[in-house]
Amino acid sequence: MMAPNNCNSSTKFLQRPLRLADSVTSLHVSISHDLINQHSLFIRVYHGTKTLSLQDQQAIKDQVSRMLRITKKDEGDVKEFQKLHGEAKDKGFGRLLCNPCLFEPSPIKCILLCNITWKNTLSMAQALCELQAELVRTTSKLVRNKCGNFPSSRELANMSQKKLKLRCNVGYRAKYIQQFAKNVESGNIDLNKFEQQGYSYDQLYQELTKNKGFGNFTCANVLMCIGFYHIIPTDSETLKLLLKVYSSESVEDVAKEIYDKYAPFQCLAYWLELINRYEKKVERLCELDKSKYDTVTLSEKIGDAYDHHEKKLKRFSSKLYLQNKNKRKRKI
Structure with missing residues (x-):
C-alpha cells in the first residue's frame, strides 16, 4: 500500500509507474483482470508512442509477474499452502503483493517501517516518490505529469543524506538508505544473487545483516519478499x-x-x-x-x-x- 502503489477503489485497477528495459525511464501502468477472460490480466501502459519495443514490453511483464507473484514457483507455493489452510483455499489467498524489483520493496521500504507509525511510513514513501519525480523533470512532458516512481539505487546513491532527511523526513534512516544504495551500485551487494535458486535462508540472512540498519525484522521482510515464508517478520x-x-x-x-x-x-x-x-x-x-x-x-x-x-x-x-x-x- 506504500507509494507508488495505488489500488483504485472505484475501478479495482492496480496503478503505479514501472520502468522500461533501460531501467531509467518510467511509464504509468494500470493492471486489472481482463473483462473477457478473468484468468488473464489486462495491462495498460500510458505512453506517448504508438508502440513499445519488445524489450520494454517484456520488462513490464516481468515486473508485473514479480509484483503479483504469478511465477511457476509462486503457483506451486500457493497450492501447497492452500492444502494446509482451508480458509486460504476458500478465499483464494496465497500471494503477497510485492513490488517490481527487490531493491524497492524489501530493503528500503522495510527500513521505512522501523520504529515509526504506519502513517509516517506512508508519508516517507510518498515523499521519496515525489522526490524521484523532481529528478526526472528534464524528461518528456508525459513523464513529468505522472506520479514519481520509487527512487532507484542509482538515484538514492547520488542523493545527499541531508536532502533525504529534509525533503523526505526519513531522519536517521537516511544514512542506512544511502549506504545500502551505494553498496548496490558499487557491486558490493548483488541483488540478483538473492533471487537465484541454490541459496539458503541462512546464507542470505547473514549476507543482509552485514548492512547497517538491517535487523531481524528488516532481514525477515526482505527474505519474505523473495519467497521464504517460514520466518514471520515480527514487529x-x-x-x-x-x-x-x-x-x-x-x-x-x-x-x-x-x-x-x-x-x-x-x-x-x-x-x-x-x-x-x-x-x-x-x-x-x-x-x-x-x-x-x-x-x-x-x-x-x-x-x-x-x-x-x-x-x-x-x-x-x-x-x-x-x-x-x-x-x-x-x-x-
Missing part, C-alpha cells in the same frame, strides 16, 4: 495481533502454536489473519480509498500487556529465527 503489529486475538501472556508460545502447523508457510497464515483483522476494522482493502490507507493498522496500545510484551519483541524475533535454524540443522 509491534505482530504483538498487537497476538495480544488482541489470543490475549496470551506467552506471545512466543502462541505464535509457535498458531503458525507452525502451516510450515513452511507461516508468513502466509499470519498475513491472512492480519488482513482479516484489518478488514473487520475498515473494509475490503481492495475497495479502500488511498486517502484511508493510514487507517490500515490495528488499534494502538492494548493496555499494560502491550507495554509488558513490547520489551520482548526483539528477543521474540531472534528466538523464532534461531528455533527454525536449529530445526533445519537437526533435519540435516
Whole structure:
C-alpha cells in the first residue's frame, strides 16, 4: 500500500509507474483482470508512442509477474499452502503483493517501517516518490505529469543524506538508505544473487545483516519478499495481533502454536489473519480509498500487556529465527 502503489477503489485497477528495459525511464501502468477472460490480466501502459519495443514490453511483464507473484514457483507455493489452510483455499489467498524489483520493496521500504507509525511510513514513501519525480523533470512532458516512481539505487546513491532527511523526513534512516544504495551500485551487494535458486535462508540472512540498519525484522521482510515464508517478520503489529486475538501472556508460545502447523508457510497464515483483522476494522482493502490507507493498522496500545510484551519483541524475533535454524540443522 506504500507509494507508488495505488489500488483504485472505484475501478479495482492496480496503478503505479514501472520502468522500461533501460531501467531509467518510467511509464504509468494500470493492471486489472481482463473483462473477457478473468484468468488473464489486462495491462495498460500510458505512453506517448504508438508502440513499445519488445524489450520494454517484456520488462513490464516481468515486473508485473514479480509484483503479483504469478511465477511457476509462486503457483506451486500457493497450492501447497492452500492444502494446509482451508480458509486460504476458500478465499483464494496465497500471494503477497510485492513490488517490481527487490531493491524497492524489501530493503528500503522495510527500513521505512522501523520504529515509526504506519502513517509516517506512508508519508516517507510518498515523499521519496515525489522526490524521484523532481529528478526526472528534464524528461518528456508525459513523464513529468505522472506520479514519481520509487527512487532507484542509482538515484538514492547520488542523493545527499541531508536532502533525504529534509525533503523526505526519513531522519536517521537516511544514512542506512544511502549506504545500502551505494553498496548496490558499487557491486558490493548483488541483488540478483538473492533471487537465484541454490541459496539458503541462512546464507542470505547473514549476507543482509552485514548492512547497517538491517535487523531481524528488516532481514525477515526482505527474505519474505523473495519467497521464504517460514520466518514471520515480527514487529509491534505482530504483538498487537497476538495480544488482541489470543490475549496470551506467552506471545512466543502462541505464535509457535498458531503458525507452525502451516510450515513452511507461516508468513502466509499470519498475513491472512492480519488482513482479516484489518478488514473487520475498515473494509475490503481492495475497495479502500488511498486517502484511508493510514487507517490500515490495528488499534494502538492494548493496555499494560502491550507495554509488558513490547520489551520482548526483539528477543521474540531472534528466538523464532534461531528455533527454525536449529530445526533445519537437526533435519540435516
